[in-house]
Amino acid sequence: MEKARRKELISTYKHTFPSMGIFSVTNKITGKQLLGKSKNLNGSLNRHRMELRMGVHRNPELMEDWRSLGEDHFVFEILELIKxxxxxxxxxxxxxxxxxxxxxxxxxxxxSGSYL
Incomplete structure (x- = not known):
């Protein structure tokens, strides 16, 4: 990639407003939700998904449900975006x-509908 194009892409990235807002991880079987806020929604959702997949999530109840039900029974979603x-x-x-x-x-x- 040429330097000018690379510089332009970096500048665009630095000046782009990040996706921030409210997210949830929802158990489709029980309806329980883990709610959270983030100034980087995609990063936060990816972190939660990765921690669950690796078996090291900080919420033991959510981790237990993930292990017993499997990944297919959970939904990761953005509930609200901050403008x-x-x-x-x-x-x-x-x-x-x-x-x-x-x-x-x-x-x-x-x-009963919430992961603490």
Missing amino acids: ERTEPGFDYTSELDKCLEHWQGKVPPGS
């Missing part, structure tokens, strides 16, 4: 916290 804001210094962390709270209200942590 890029034009205001300088916009607090994306606070926005993510509010969005996660909203989704947790639908499936409260500790309920």
Whole structure:
């Protein structure tokens, strides 16, 4: 690849707004969900999937269900995307916290439908 094209691609990547928002890992059999927030949704979903596949996920209940049911019984999805804001210094962390709270209200942590 020529240097100019490579430089252009790197610049485009650096200036692209990352996909951030709320995600879930859902057990299709029980309906239980692991909800999370991330400033890099694709990276977070990939990390959870890889940890489960390697048998080292930090949520023991989810890990146990994964082992007993298998990968085909889980769905990894993005529930909500945070849009890029034009205001300088916009607090994306606070926005993510509010969005996660909203989704947790639908499936409260500790309920039978939630992986803690």
